[in-house]
Amino acid sequence: MGALAQESHVWASIATGNGFLSPAFNAGAFAALLQSSTLNLKDYVWTEQERPLVAYNQFENDDLIPVIDMGPLVPCLDDALQSPAALSERGVCVAAEMARAGREWGFFQVINHGVSADIIRDMEIQARIFFEALKPEEKRRILRDGSATKPMGYACGGAGTPLKSDLPWIESLHLPSAAEDMEAYAWKVWQDGNKEFRRVVKEFSREMGKVSMRIMEVLMGELLAREEEGVTARTAAGETVEIGGIGQKRRRKGDEEKVEAKVDGRGGGARTEVLVGEQRRNSVVRFNYYPPCPQPSLTLGLGAHSDPHLLTLLHQDLVGGLQICKDGLWMAVRPMPGALVVNIGDALQVWSNDHYKSVEHRAVCNSLRSRLSMGFFLTPMDDATICPLKLSSPHYKPFTWKEYREQMYARRPRGKSNLLHYRIHDQTQ
Numbered sequence: 001m002g003a004l005a006q007e008s009h010v011w012a013s014i015a016t017g018n019g020f021l022s023p024a025f026n027a028g029a030f031a032a033l034l035q036s037s038t039l040n041l042k043d044y045v046w047t048e049q050e051r052p053l054v055a056y057n058q059f060e061n062d063d064l065i066p067v068i069d070m071g072p073l074v075p076c077l078d079d080a081l082q083s084p085a086a087l088s089e090r091g092v093c094v095a096a097e098m099a100r101a102g103r104e105w106g107f108f109q110v111i112n113h114g115v116s117a118d119i120i121r122d123m124e125i126q127a128r129i130f131f132e133a134l135k136p137e138e139k140r141r142i143l144r145d146g147s148a149t150k151p152m153g154y155a156c157g158g159a160g161t162p163l164k165s166d167l168p169w170i171e172s173l174h175l176p177s178a179a180e181d182m183e184a185y186a187w188k189v190w191q192d193g194n195k196e197f198r199r200v201v202k203e204f205s206r207e208m209g210k211v212s213m214r215i216m217e218v219l220m221g222e223l224l225a226r227e228e229e230g231v232t233a234r235t236a237a238g239e240t241v242e243i244g245g246i247g248q249k250r251r252r253k254g255d256e257e258k259v260e261a262k263v264d265g266r267g268g269g270a271r272t273e274v275l276v277g278e279q280r281r282n283s284v285v286r287f288n289y290y291p292p293c294p295q296p297s298l299t300l301g302l303g304a305h306s307d308p309h310l311l312t313l314l315h316q317d318l319v320g321g322l323q324i325c326k327d328g329l330w331m332a333v334r335p336m337p338g339a340l341v342v343n344i345g346d347a348l349q350v351w352s353n354d355h356y357k358s359v360e361h362r363a364v365c366n367s368l369r370s371r372l373s374m375g376f377f378l379t380p381m382d383d384a385t386i387c388p389l390k391l392s393s394p395h396y397k398p399f400t401w402k403e404y405r406e407q408m409y410a411r412r413p414r415g416k417s418n419l420l421h422y423r424i425h426d427q428t429q
């Protein structure tokens with residue numbers, strides 16, 4: 001018997017032997033899922049190439065990952081950062097540091113970010129109540145439709161998706177960040193709508209959204225300062241407009257191209273606002289809950305992927321499990337109390353024409369403790385066009401966010417493969 005077959009056999013015998021390993025596991029949604037479906041523990045055994053060789057708590061060289069004190073950038077998050085002149089001297093340095101981290105790593109942690117510790121704590125409590133206190137059938141009231149191209153709601157271990165192998169060891173909850181859309185999910189789960197849950201998700205989403213906009217302002221501000229040329233063009237109607245920036249809706253009527261959204265050139269913040277729409281209403285909050293796993297070295301909570309959106313802001317608890325791929329090597333990201341993890345997403349990689357790069361990451365499980373992470377994904381509006389800001393030598397063909405999302409959910413994301421569909425060849429990555 002080969003190594004893989006042997007290990008699969010271990011799992012199969014766990015599943016069919018005297019029950020699951022720990023009482024916590026036995027009581028969990030996973031046990032219920034496995035008992036009520038055709039899925040089996042062996043379906044969670046990943047191929048040898050994808051299994052984690054770095055354990056969830058094997059931190060090495062993680063002190064190299066940039067940690068940025070955002071304090072000087074967040075005196076008043078409600079004001080748009082209109083120009084570098086609005087920043088203190090220290091703020092200018094921090095902005096430069098952040099842009100460098102975005103360029104060199106596509107990934108960094110921020111402290112003193114402005115999201116209140118109270119709201120993070122309240123959100124953790126509410127998320128744990130959802131995953132740990134609700135019965136499986138209560139969570140299933142908002143079960144995600146595995147075939148949907150805009151997946152929202154609850155999912156457990158890849159059930160309901162077309163996936164049959166390499167299943168993720170995770171329970172997750174995706175909610176729309178727009179308050180009224182999010183509330184509809186709470187009303188489906190709880191008869192009384194759970195006022196506290198709704199309050200906390202709304203506040204968490206609002207605060208995470210504001211911080212992610214500030215980071216976009218900084219990153220795009222730096223990019224725009226470098227890109228003087230090539231940001232205007234003439235429409236078929238003879239009008240000169242700024243183009244190339246995402247967020248401009250173009251409609252063709254006969255020969256005439258009409259640019260509908262105004263980009264006022266104030267900088268990254270204004271452009272990002274056009275792209276993500278009022279109240280960032282297409283953005284998503286996501287809760288990831290990884291139950292203890294009897295064989296963490298054989299599986300993954302989430303396989304290697306880059307986030308498709310513009311930017312991700314993630315809070316992870318202190319257990320550990322997030323890993324990033326830097327120069328082909330996996331590194332465990334040591335949790336820092338109070339910090340938020342920032343990832344560049346594919347849409348920002350395209351918009352910046354590879355100036356900023358999305359980062360491959362994954363989540364590794366452990367056998368002892370459950371782990372919770374909570375993310376905010378800053379997302380373009382469905383009809384926003386994503387294309388490189390720079391007109392000369394664009395590395396990507398334009399696409400709408402809806403198109404990108406749909407092609408992504410139609411297949412299993414593997415690493416950064418989604419971006420390749422839009423890449424203009426003969427450009428080196």
Ligand SMILES: O=C(O)CCC(=O)C(=O)O
Pocket residue numbers: 286288302307314316321322323361362363372373375
């Ligand atoms: O839980 C984590 O640390 C990673 C989460 C993640 O990659 C995601 O939600 O896309």
